[in-house]
Amino acid sequence: xxxxxxxxxxxxxxxxxxxxxxxxxxxxxxxxxxFPLPADMATRLAGRTVTxxxxxxxxxxxxxxxxxxxxxxxxxSGRMRxxxxxxxxxxxxxxxxxxxxxxxxxxxxxxxxxxxxxMDLMAADEINSHPLLRDLGPEPLGNEFSGPVLAARLEGxxxxxxxxxxxxxxxxxxxxxxxCEALYHANLSPRRSAHTVQGxxxxxxxxxxxxxxxxxxxxxxSSLRDFRHADGELGYFQHHFAVYGRESEPCPxxxxxxxxxxxxxxxxxxxxxTFYCSRWQR
DNA sequence: ATTGGTTCCTGCTGGC
DNA sequence: TGCCAGCAGGAACCAA
Numbered sequence: 001x002x003x004x005x006x007x008x009x010x011x012x013x014x015x016x017x018x019x020x021x022x023x024x025x026x027x028x029x030x031x032x033x034x035f036p037l038p039a040d041m042a043t044r045l046a047g048r049t050v051t052x053x054x055x056x057x058x059x060x061x062x063x064x065x066x067x068x069x070x071x072x073x074x075x076x077s078g079r080m081r082x083x084x085x086x087x088x089x090x091x092x093x094x095x096x097x098x099x100x101x102x103x104x105x106x107x108x109x110x111x112x113x114x115x116x117x118x119m120d121l122m123a124a125d126e127i128n129s130h131p132l133l134r135d136l137g138p139e140p141l142g143n144e145f146s147g148p149v150l151a152a153r154l155e156g157x158x159x160x161x162x163x164x165x166x167x168x169x170x171x172x173x174x175x176x177x178x179x180c181e182a183l184y185h186a187n188l189s190p191r192r193s194a195h196t197v198q199g200x201x202x203x204x205x206x207x208x209x210x211x212x213x214x215x216x217x218x219x220x221x222s223s224l225r226d227f228r229h230a231d232g233e234l235g236y237f238q239h240h241f242a243v244y245g246r247e248s249e250p251c252p253x254x255x256x257x258x259x260x261x262x263x264x265x266x267x268x269x270x271x272x273x274t275f276y277c278s279r280w281q282r
Numbered sequence: 283a284t285t286g287g288t289t290c291c292t293g294c295t296g297g298c
Numbered sequence: 299t300g301c302c303a304g305c306a307g308g309a310a311c312c313a314a
Binding site for chain 1: 306307308309310
Binding site: 034075076077095112113114115116156157158159163225270271 | 283284285286287288290291292293294
């Protein structure tokens with residue numbers, strides 16, 4: 001499930017392959033993603049040079065030499081796979097929806113089993129007003145994210161803190177996995193009403209979010225089912241999950257104090273699994 | 283304004 | 299063994 005660390009890992013892999021390269025040919029095999037790909041996307045991309053790739057939340061923004069920006073979202077099963085010039089290329093798969101060829105002979109395949117991914121084209125000066133980007137909250141790893149900023153965004157919200165953190169308008173880039181992990185490291189119950197996370201609790205949560213995201217990026221993201229790096233390698237942060245997917249196991253801190261007996265519980269909040277330590281998180 | 287529920291999609295899993 | 303219902307999940311959308 002690509003969240004911020006997986007998107008960042010993908011961005012880094014794509015940047016190595018694409019920066020300064022010319023998109024010689026773009027083939028759209030299946031345009032029906034989350035919404036239809038722009039009908040003229042292949043035409044507008046052909047012959048353009050990639051000048052950079054940025055990331056905003058879970059979106060990659062591929063900058064082109066003519067002032068256009070290609071927005072890419074991986075949805076929940078999207079992958080970008082780079083095949084270097086001259087490298088072996090396995091046959092196209094069922095869910096390889098978009099194929100990019102560079103003039104130096106590299107190929108990039110966008111594969112997305114569940115088709116929740118998205119792509120769009122815009123002008124560089126539209127980035128801040130684009131419907132998918134304009135309402136996003138602060139970047140959790142950016143300077144503008146802090147305890148007071150998060151606290152202000154949680155003020156008056158009666159929804160559980162777990163649900164609030166999944167809302168991309170509160171803070172951008174978190175998904176189910178890293179929200180569970182961050183709440184654990186901040187000792188906060190996922191059920192706690194969002195508006196009660198103020199002051200030192202908000203500071204603690206911001207620190208936990210930043211720490212877990214930084215560590216996950218350093219580990220190349222998490223590979224549960226679908227996620228792979230652009231070169232096909234697996235991320236390994238899944239081995240460092242404290243609570244996610246570990247129902248009825250002891251959490252790391254309970255294990256360390258030897259008071260551990262299946263302290264990790266699972267509950268369902270707004271239709272999604274939440275994992276937490278029943279002893280530490282309040 | 284905020285919040286909860288529904289929907290899109292496919293592949294895997296569990297129950298009978 | 300085989301079938302199908304249920305589930306997973308990011309985020310837009312709708313209704314209350």
